[in-house]
Amino acid sequence: MSVTANTHIADDHAHDEHAHHHQQTFVTKYIFSQDHKMISRQYLITGLIMGVIGIAMSLLFRMQLAWPGQSNAVFGALLGKWAPEGVMDADVYLALVTIHGTLMVFFVLTQGLSGTFSNLLIPLQIGARDMASGFLNMVSYWMFFTSSVIMIGSLFVEAGPAAAGWTIYPPLSALPMAQPGSGLGMTLWLTSMAIFIASSLLGSLNYIVTVINLRTKGMSMTRLPLTIWAFFVTAIIGVVSFPVLLSAALLLIMDRSFGTSFFLSDIFIQGEVLHYQGGSPVLYEHLFWFLGHPEVYIVILPAMGIVSEVLAVNSRKPIFGYRAMIASILAIAFLSTIVWGHHMFISGMNPFLGSVFTFTTLLIAIPSAVKAFNWITTLWKGNLQLNPAMLFSIGMVSTFITGGLTGIILGDSTLDINVHDTYFVVAHFHLVMGISALYGMFAGIYHWFPKLFEGKMMNKNMGYVHFWVTAVGSYGIFFPMHFVGMAGVPRRYYQNTAFPMFDDLTDVQVLMTVFALITACAQLVFAYNFVHSIFYGKKGPKNPWKATTLEWTTPQEHIHGNWPGAIPEVHRWPYDYSKVDENGEYIIPDQDFVPQTLPLQKDEEELQH
Amino acid sequence: MTAFLIIAVLVLVAIAIWQMTKIFELSQVRTGTDSSEIANDSDNKINGYLLFAFLIFIYGITIFSFWKYGKLMLPEAASEHGGEYDYLMLVSMALIFFVQTITQGLLHYFGYKYRGEKGKKALFFADNDRLEFIWTIIPVIVLSGLILWGLYTWTNIMDVNDEDDPLIVELYGQQFNWTARYGGEDNVLGQANVRMIDINKANVLGLDESDTYAEDDVIVKELHLPVGRKVNFKIRSQDVLHSAFMPHFRAQMNAVPGMITEFSFTPITTTDEMRQKPEIIEKVKRTNEIRKERAANGEDNSDPWEFDYILLCNKICGKSHYNMQMKIIVEPQEDYDAWMEGQKTFKETVMVDDSQPTTDAVETASNGQ
Numbered sequence: 001m002s003v004t005a006n007t008h009i010a011d012d013h014a015h016d017e018h019a020h021h022h023q024q025t026f027v028t029k030y031i032f033s034q035d036h037k038m039i040s041r042q043y044l045i046t047g048l049i050m051g052v053i054g055i056a057m058s059l060l061f062r063m064q065l066a067w068p069g070q071s072n073a074v075f076g077a078l079l080g081k082w083a084p085e086g087v088m089d090a091d092v093y094l095a096l097v098t099i100h101g102t103l104m105v106f107f108v109l110t111q112g113l114s115g116t117f118s119n120l121l122i123p124l125q126i127g128a129r130d131m132a133s134g135f136l137n138m139v140s141y142w143m144f145f146t147s148s149v150i151m152i153g154s155l156f157v158e159a160g161p162a163a164a165g166w167t168i169y170p171p172l173s174a175l176p177m178a179q180p181g182s183g184l185g186m187t188l189w190l191t192s193m194a195i196f197i198a199s200s201l202l203g204s205l206n207y208i209v210t211v212i213n214l215r216t217k218g219m220s221m222t223r224l225p226l227t228i229w230a231f232f233v234t235a236i237i238g239v240v241s242f243p244v245l246l247s248a249a250l251l252l253i254m255d256r257s258f259g260t261s262f263f264l265s266d267i268f269i270q271g272e273v274l275h276y277q278g279g280s281p282v283l284y285e286h287l288f289w290f291l292g293h294p295e296v297y298i299v300i301l302p303a304m305g306i307v308s309e310v311l312a313v314n315s316r317k318p319i320f321g322y323r324a325m326i327a328s329i330l331a332i333a334f335l336s337t338i339v340w341g342h343h344m345f346i347s348g349m350n351p352f353l354g355s356v357f358t359f360t361t362l363l364i365a366i367p368s369a370v371k372a373f374n375w376i377t378t379l380w381k382g383n384l385q386l387n388p389a390m391l392f393s394i395g396m397v398s399t400f401i402t403g404g405l406t407g408i409i410l411g412d413s414t415l416d417i418n419v420h421d422t423y424f425v426v427a428h429f430h431l432v433m434g435i436s437a438l439y440g441m442f443a444g445i446y447h448w449f450p451k452l453f454e455g456k457m458m459n460k461n462m463g464y465v466h467f468w469v470t471a472v473g474s475y476g477i478f479f480p481m482h483f484v485g486m487a488g489v490p491r492r493y494y495q496n497t498a499f500p501m502f503d504d505l506t507d508v509q510v511l512m513t514v515f516a517l518i519t520a521c522a523q524l525v526f527a528y529n530f531v532h533s534i535f536y537g538k539k540g541p542k543n544p545w546k547a548t549t550l551e552w553t554t555p556q557e558h559i560h561g562n563w564p565g566a567i568p569e570v571h572r573w574p575y576d577y578s579k580v581d582e583n584g585e586y587i588i589p590d591q592d593f594v595p596q597t598l599p600l601q602k603d604e605e606e607l608q609h
Numbered sequence: 610m611t612a613f614l615i616i617a618v619l620v621l622v623a624i625a626i627w628q629m630t631k632i633f634e635l636s637q638v639r640t641g642t643d644s645s646e647i648a649n650d651s652d653n654k655i656n657g658y659l660l661f662a663f664l665i666f667i668y669g670i671t672i673f674s675f676w677k678y679g680k681l682m683l684p685e686a687a688s689e690h691g692g693e694y695d696y697l698m699l700v701s702m703a704l705i706f707f708v709q710t711i712t713q714g715l716l717h718y719f720g721y722k723y724r725g726e727k728g729k730k731a732l733f734f735a736d737n738d739r740l741e742f743i744w745t746i747i748p749v750i751v752l753s754g755l756i757l758w759g760l761y762t763w764t765n766i767m768d769v770n771d772e773d774d775p776l777i778v779e780l781y782g783q784q785f786n787w788t789a790r791y792g793g794e795d796n797v798l799g800q801a802n803v804r805m806i807d808i809n810k811a812n813v814l815g816l817d818e819s820d821t822y823a824e825d826d827v828i829v830k831e832l833h834l835p836v837g838r839k840v841n842f843k844i845r846s847q848d849v850l851h852s853a854f855m856p857h858f859r860a861q862m863n864a865v866p867g868m869i870t871e872f873s874f875t876p877i878t879t880t881d882e883m884r885q886k887p888e889i890i891e892k893v894k895r896t897n898e899i900r901k902e903r904a905a906n907g908e909d910n911s912d913p914w915e916f917d918y919i920l921l922c923n924k925i926c927g928k929s930h931y932n933m934q935m936k937i938i939v940e941p942q943e944d945y946d947a948w949m950e951g952q953k954t955f956k957e958t959v960m961v962d963d964s965q966p967t968t969d970a971v972e973t974a975s976n977g978q
Contacts, residue, residue: 069909090928165925171866172849172926178784179927265867268803268815269784269848281850281865315723316731324741346852347863348870351767355760362752362759369748370741372712377740379719381732386656386724387648394660394720398667401712405705408752412759414766415698418683418859421852421923457646461633464656465626471663479670483678488856490923493931499921500914503896505681518622525626537646544647578731592731 032142034134037558039141040119041452044445046148047112052527053152054103057096059520064088066506066513068495082160090494094163095181097492101166102151102189106196109299109437111144111203117302117444118207118231120451124551125225127216127568129561132209136202143199147192154188162189165492167292170263170284174255177270187256190249197246204235204242211235216550218570222326223596225549225574226319229326230305233333237294237301240337245291248284255279285347289340296433297336300400301329303440304371307393310443311375313547314390315382316592318575321374328367335364345413346420354413361411365404372401383578383592387545388463389447395471396439402475403431406482421492424485427478435474442466442526448551449533450544455556456537457544462529466522473519477512484508548595549574571599572606650726657724664717668710684888687918687939688858689875690766695859697762701755769873775839778832780920781814782844782851782864785929787920790814791827793954799823803847803866812959815847824956827949832920832937835945839875854923855937857883863924876939883939884916892916 033039060079063072071086082092119137123130131137154161163181164173168189176183211232215224224232251262255276263284264276312319319325341349341357375397384390406428409415419425449458489502496502496509543552550570554562576594579587587594587601600606633655648656686695723731779790779798792798799822806815816823834840844853846864853872854861862872883889897913904911922933940948 090931094925094928094930169850169924175849178849266803267848267866268806271808273804273806278867280867282868316725318733318735320734321736321741323736346861348865348868351763354767355763358759358763359756362756365752366745366748370745373744374741376712376715376719377734379716379723381734382719382723383725383729383731384653384657384720384723385648386653386660386720390648391656391660394716397716398713401716402667402709405709408705408755409698409701412697412701412755412763414694414759414762415701417766417861418694418856420861421854460646460648460652461630464633464652465629468629468659468663469626472666475667475670480674480678483674483681486682488683488854488921490854490921492925495931497910498932498934499919500896500900500910501892501916501919503899503910503914504892506899508678508681514618517619521619521622521626525630540646575735577733579733580730 032138034130034138035558035560036119036123036131036134036137037452039137040116042141043111043115043119043144044452046145047108047116048527048530050103050107050112050148050152052523054100054108055520055523057100057103059516060088061093061096061100062513062516064093064495066510068497088494091163091180092160093494094165094179094492095161095185098163098165098168098181099151099155099161102162102193104434105166105295105299106193107148107151109433109441110295111196111200113437113441113444114231114234114298114302115141115144115203116441117227117306117448118203118235120448121225121227121551122207122210122231123214124451124554124562125228125549125574126211126214126219127550127570128210128214129563129567131206132214133206136206140199140202140206143195143202147196147199150188150192150195154185154192157184157188159183159185161185167285167288168252169288170252170255170281171267174252174264175267175269175274187253190253190256194246194249197242197249200238200242204238207231207235208239216567216570222323223570223573225305226308226322226325226329227302227305229329230301230308233329234298234301237333237336238298241291241294241298244287248287248291251287252284282344282347282349285344286340286349289343290337292343293340294336296429297332299437300433300440301332303396303437303443304329306440306444306447307375307396308378309549310389310393310447311378311397312575312577313447313545314385314387314393315378316385316546316577317378317382318577318579319374320377320380321370322573322575324370325374328370331367332364335360335367339364339411342411342413342416345416351413358411358413362408365408365411368400368404372397372404385545387446388458388460388467389443389545391464391467391471392439392443392446395467396436396443398471399431399439399474400436402479403428403433403436407432418488419485421490422485423481423489423491426491427481427485430481431474431478435478442470445530447545449537450540450556451551451554453534453537454558455539455542456533457540458533458537459529462525466526466529469522469525470519473515473522476515477519480508480512484512546591546593548576548593550596553595553597568597570596572596648725653725657721660717660720660724664713664721667713667717671706671709680888680891683856684883684886684892686857686859687876687878687883688860689877690762691859691874691877693762693765697758704751704755766874769841769871771841773839775841775873776835777841777843778834779814779843779845780832780853780864782846782853782922782926782933784848784927785922785933786830787853787922787933787935788814789829789832789935791829791949791952792822793825793827795822795825797822798843799826799955801845806847810959816955816959818960824954824960826955827952828955828958829952830935832935833945833948834876834937834939835942836876836879836939838942839873841873842871844870844872849926850924851922851926851933852924854921855918856921857918861923879939879941880916880918880937881940883918889916 075083075088076086082089159180162185163179172178173182173186254260255262255264261276261279263281264279267274267276308319339361341353342361345354446458484505553568574596578592777792777796781788799820800817801815803815844862844864846866851864858874860872860874862870893916900911918937920935920937
């Protein structure tokens with residue numbers, strides 16, 4: 001960032017936050033930066049690194065599933081003592097599954113996705129100089145970084161990392177004698193997550209305050225792009241539900257270290273009776289899923305917001321049913337907090353509660369269906385610019401539908417009985433929240449790369465290859481997986497060889513693993529493209545996708561305060577694509593979009609829905 | 610060998626990806642358009658066609674999976690409520706595939722049909738109340754139907770009661786095996802708690818020796834059920850969470866330390882009848898071919914297999930979670946009675962003499978640990 005630009009802002013108008021404009025050092029610019037654009041990059045890169053580790057782990061255990069108990073040089077090299085003679089140990093299999101889940105759900109898809117794009121887009125799209133509190137924003141990132149380091153550090157402890165599944169249900173997670181991962185590894189897991197939650201809360205509060213208070217003149221709530229609505233509501237869900245996970249983690253820490261019995265009772269293990277009395281593991285499940293279910297919406301809502309925006313821009317059409325889209329985000333957010341029990345139909349909780357949760361769960365399908373139909377209608381009669389971001393958005397709608405539909409089966413308490421905790425569930429949530437949210441993230445990265453990295457663009461051809469291989473591979477992995485689940489194969493089995501009834505499924509396992517390996521290769525193309533483009537990417541035009549929103553009115557170079565002059569004023573909603581007057585002519589001649597900053601023309605109807 | 614195959618496949622994939630990038634690049638050279646990173650007409654055209662091809666891929670993989678893997682799914686339910694379960698599943702699946710086929714079709718077809726061209730005008734279409742009402746109300750109606758049906762079935766299945774003289778059986782989970790306990794002559798289970806476990810006396814389930822109901826309890830490692838009689842399961846765990854999963858009966862319930870959970874079903878098909886079913890005969894044949902091949906290669910898990918019902922653990926419980934199982938045998942009443950006749954009661958095995966544990970019971974009880 002240039003000093004001149006800074007003085008320029010300071011001269012131009014007095015905005016009190018940035019009264020001190022001394023020269024930035026390397027440390028304040030790249031490390032302890034309080035600038036939302038830099039923090040956004042930090043989140044993105046940290047998230048991507050965690051993603052690489054998480055995906056690599058999934059490849060390891062997929063190989064174990066396809067070729068159970070076989071010696072493999074890769075295992076020997078990567079797992080060391082946990083793969084004696086190259087054969088993966090059963091405990092480390094569970095550890096890999098656990099850490100894969102934790103990394104992907106929390107570190108990649110929660111903070112990696114919403115941390116990156118909330119930070120980048122909230123100030124830029126609402127017309128603000130920065131987040132409400134740049135300092136808290138910086139603290140939030142560094143807490144996230146600390147928790148990432150602790151989580152990765154836990155991989156290197158003597159007895160191995162946490163291995164009780166990403167849901168860490170006690171008593172398994174509470175008793176070090178139940179499995180080796182429940183010792184120091186679990187302590188580090190809980191510490192890391194406690195810091196992570198604090199980071200997430202600081203971030204979320206900042207996003208909420210910024211969206212409410214710092215919108216530029218004319219930017220009413222109903223003129224916000226859907227991305228902002230999604231980030232805003234996501235932050236609210238986070239603030240409502242993450243503290244409950246923190247309390248669950250703290251109570252679990254107390255059970256583990258201070259002899260309380262919140263979640264434990266009547267336990268006899270390794271030849272002795274433990275003192276715990278009166279607690280209930282089901283209580284933990286309630287607390288966990290009170291966060292855990294909203295969490296999947298924390299993951300998917302930002303992706304939905306990004307997809308809505310990218311689809312509209314590249315279809316050269318307004319998003320269909322803007323108000324319905326907002327209403328469905330709000331409905332999903334509300335319902336998401338009262339459906340947690342559908343993870344617990346057969347946990348031993350009162351079956352009547354199961355009925356209530358079935359009811360609320362199937363209700364949530366309605367706003368989700370509305371969103372899917374609205375996206376499809378947005379494409380109808382458009383002029384689709386099939387950029388990589390657009391393809392990923394279409395792909396997201398596809399996987400969201402495929403994965404979402406099987407939710408109707410899992411959300412039905414009756415049908416859940418026999419598919420609960422089988423591969424059917426694994427296939428369902430990987431498609432509906434894993435792959436879909438990743439597609440949303442990729443769409444965001446391809447689309448806003450020029451905003452993240454000062455006008456540089458990613459190579460589109462590598463983008464196309466990345467998309468098509470990933471799209472085919474994802475279905476190749478997860479579609480057949482439903483059948484494995486319906487054959488009754490439970491998840492988190494180190495190998496299925498102990499049950500002859502699963503022998504004839506070995507072929508399917510091999511097929512899924514091969515697809516997983518191929519899909520992972522395609523991510524290398526992305527990684528190369530990403531890194532290469534940061535340094536050598538071609539600079540595109542200032543507004544490469546011809547979008548209406550405010551972020552494209554800022555200069556390509558990152559400057560503190562975002563706009564060199566006054567903050568632009570907003571006069572219309574963000575979806576005036578291909579809008580025509582009575583004569584069928586574009587509002588601005590020869591331009592199929594009208595920027596939000598352009599005042600309504602004479603006789604122009606606002607037509608805002 | 611597999612490692613080599615994997616490497617070979619990966620190398621080929623890498624080459625394929627590299628070639629694909631080339632093709633995309635060449636396609637642009639040919640049309641002589643600009644080299645910007647924004648999609649141009651030729652990109653739109655190629656990717657539009659690819660979207661259409663992808664739709665065919667989705668339909669294709671669906672048909673392929675059903676054709677190839679459909680037969681791998683669980684056989685017809687062997688419990689009374691299982692029939693209702695399967696029917697509800699079938700209807701839900703049919704509905705899902707109907708919606709899936711249509712929505713994926715529209716999504717990808719629009720992607721192909723409306724691919725961008727320079728100068729083409731998109732339709733400014735921001736809103737339509739009627740359309741939105743239709744696609745809100747249709748899911749509402751369909752889901753209401755499914756909810757009501759599901760809840761009705763759920764209430765019936767989860768209503769564990771003592772009508773029709775059910776057989777009372779305890780399923781007891783511990784790392785990493787299952788134990789079953791029958792109420793004996795009186796069909797009443799004696800009191801038990803982990804604090805009364807006495808390994809030295811082989812009282813591994815912690816039965817209360819002063820409870821007279823416990824005396825005739827029968828503790829076994831193989832679950833036998835008489836066909837046609839309702840069974841009420843009382844499920845316990847002594848250490849961590851487990852889940853008693855009996856997929857052939859469409860039955861599952863978690864085992865939670867500190868509480869007793871319940872599930873109830875009526876088995877309607879005996880193990881022998883099940884073995885006679887064509888789909889099972891087919892599956893056994895398929896499986897034994899695989900196992901024969903393993904035997905030829907000198908690998909493990911190669912003994913010939915005969916179909917049996919099975920109780921699995923379906924909640925992550927530690928290292929050997931993947932091998933925590935118990936065989937279930939459903940048989941006619943006479944066979945069941947004969948089998949039960951041969952079992953020893955708690956009184957006979959554990960309560961005989963405080964100083965001398967019966968070796969029998971120790972063996973049975975610690976089997977599989």
